[in-house]
Amino acid sequence: MAFKKPTNLTSWSISRYHTWKTCPASAKYKFIDKIPEPASPAMERGSDIHKLAEEYLKGKKRILPKELKLFRDLFKELRGYCSKLTQVTHIEASWAFRNDWSQTVFNDWANCWLRVKLDFAVFLPEGNVLNVIDWKTGKFREYNIQDYIEQLELYALSAMKFNPSIEKVVPKLVYLDTGDTYPPESDPLVFTKADVKGLQKKWEKAVAPMLKDTRFPPKPNNTCRWCNFSAAKGGPCKF
Ligand code: SF4
Numbered sequence: 036m037a038f039k040k041p042t043n044l045t046s047w048s049i050s051r052y053h054t055w056k057t058c059p060a061s062a063k064y065k066f067i068d069k070i071p072e073p074a075s076p077a078m079e080r081g082s083d084i085h086k087l088a089e090e091y092l093k094g095k096k097r098i099l100p101k102e103l104k105l106f107r108d109l110f111k112e113l114r115g116y117c118s119k120l121t122q123v124t125h126i127e128a129s130w131a132f133r134n135d136w137s138q139t140v141f142n143d144w145a146n147c148w149l150r151v152k153l154d155f156a157v158f159l160p161e162g163n164v165l166n167v168i169d170w171k172t173g174k175f176r177e178y179n180i181q182d183y184i185e186q187l188e189l190y191a192l193s194a195m196k197f198n199p200s201i202e203k204v205v206p207k208l209v210y211l212d213t214g215d216t217y218p219p220e221s222d223p224l225v226f227t228k229a230d231v232k233g234l235q236k237k238w239e240k241a242v243a244p245m246l247k248d249t250r251f252p253p254k255p256n257n258t259c260r261w262c263n264f265s266a267a268k269g270g271p272c273k274f
Contacts, residue, residue, distance in 0.1 A: 040067065040068075041067055042067075042249045043067075043246060043247065043248060043249050044062070044066060044067065044245060044246055044248070045148075045246065046147050046148050046149065046150065047148070047149055047150075047242050047245065047246065048149065048150045048151065048152070049151070049185065049186050049189050051066060051245075052185075052241070052242060052245060053182055053185075054066075055245045055248070056245075057254070057256055057258060058253060058254040058255075058256060058258070058262075059245075059248055059250070059251040059252055059253070059254060060251050060252060060253035060254070060264070060272055061253075061262060061264055061272075062245075062251060063251035064264040064270070064271060064272070065264075067251075068271075070263075070264065070270070070271070072263040073263065077172070077173065080172060081172040081173070084102050084103075084170070084172050084211060085127070085154065085170055087100040087102055087103060088100075088103060088110070088154070088155075088170050088211075089126055089127050091103065091110060091114065092110070092113055092114050092117050092124075092126050092155065093117065093126060094114065094117065094118060099111075102211060103211060105211060105212075105213070105214040106209060106211065106214070109209070113155065113157065113168075116157045117157075122157065122158070123157070123158040124155070124156065124157045124158070125153055125155065125156040125157075126154075126155055127152075127153070127154060127155075128152070128153040128156065129141045129150065129151070129152055129153070130150070130151040130153065130193050130197050131143060131147045131149065131150050131151075132147070132148055132149045132151075132193065132196060133146050133147065133148050134148035134149075136196050136235065138196075138197065149193070151189065151190070151193040153167065153169075153190065154168055154169050154170045155167070155168040155169075155170070156168070156194065158201070162202075162203060163200075163201065163202035163203060164201070164202065164203040164204070164205060165194050165198075165201045165203070165204045165205070166204075166205050166206075166207075167187075167190045167191070167194060167204060167205070167206035167207070168206075168207055168208075168209055169186065169190070169206070169207070169208050169209070170209055170211055171208050171209060171210045171211065172210075172211055172212055173210075173212060174210065174212070174213055175208075175210050175213065175215045175217055180217075183208055183217055184224070186208070187206040187207070187208070187218075187224055188226070188234055188237075188238075189234075189238065190204065190206040191204040191206055191224075191226035191230065191234070192226070192230075192231060192234040192235060192238065194206075195226070195228060195231050196231070196235075202227060202228060203225060203226065203227050203228075204225075204226045204227075205223050205224070205225050205226075206224065206226070207223065207224070253272050253273065253274055255274045259274050
């Protein structure tokens, strides 16, 4: 039987959602047509640094890599948690959900609706709180704040769906190159079980148009000049 190319997206992640929100056509080229893109040096560097963080936290590297040195104390503290057998930690974890928010596995190609990749999380029983960290390379960009908040919200929601006994989630973004943290330590974003229903509704509503989209119109924007699908780069887009 011939393979029939899908006409819409049936599953999502935060990066798919942000790609589609920025330009539906680029989401189609990337995730449905699967047009290969050249690896960017910044992306390759980012994944190398994520690997270094993972290896250090798992105790595979004795010395803190220089790329992580702006957060020396934090990495030491987290590595301490990872070495305790009694402490629940997640390093480079993957969570997957069906569209009723029940759990499934990442490669459930037929039923997986949402995939969440997590760089690091530690559960602290004293406050019944899960601290979630996403490592970032590059700079914090003020104009992306809405996207950052959405990412943090989704971590919080999926953590409480993954483990309903968690009472509180405190997610943050850690900028390894610049020493910034978002939100700042003095003003953390704290999510509790009371937020679950509202966040669930918000996300179901937000992604519905993306999952129904079959037209994927191009939406020219300020990222077109870097877009691998642009006419200037020989791609299929007219812009
Ligand atoms: S060039 Fe611009 S409009 Fe075209 S796919 Fe890329 S981001 Fe979208």
